Amino acid sequence: MLNAIILAVSAIIGVSLLLNLWRFMIGPHTLDRVIALDTMYINAIALIVILGIFMESPLYYEGALIIAMLGFVSTTAVCKFILRGDIVE
Structure with missing residues (x-):
């Protein structure tokens, strides 16, 4: 029973990953990506x-x-780069 649940959850998360990849590829703005x-x-x-x-x-x-x-660190660095134009002050 647990194996079937793990398989189903893995499939759902895999679909979510594919949808996120789609949004990453065609996102109209940098923040969407x-x-x-x-x-x-x-x-x-x-x-x-x-x-x-x-x-x-x-x-x-x-x-x-x-x-x-x-x-966390990479998202913070990218957001800081988008806002300020540099990462290290």
Whole structure:
């Protein structure tokens, strides 16, 4: 039963990733692309956590944490670049 639920949730998150990729490719504005990329990070984290539940290994959670930190820092840097034109003051 748990395997079927994990498979269904993985498929739903995979569809969400494809829709985010579509928005990233055709987004009319730069901010649409930044939000789509940020949402793709969140979906990737969810897939890694689901894989960790399926494999029963805590190493996947550490990988998800690393991706979350990189996603936050990169989104912040891109937004700062869009607003100010430079990243480092």
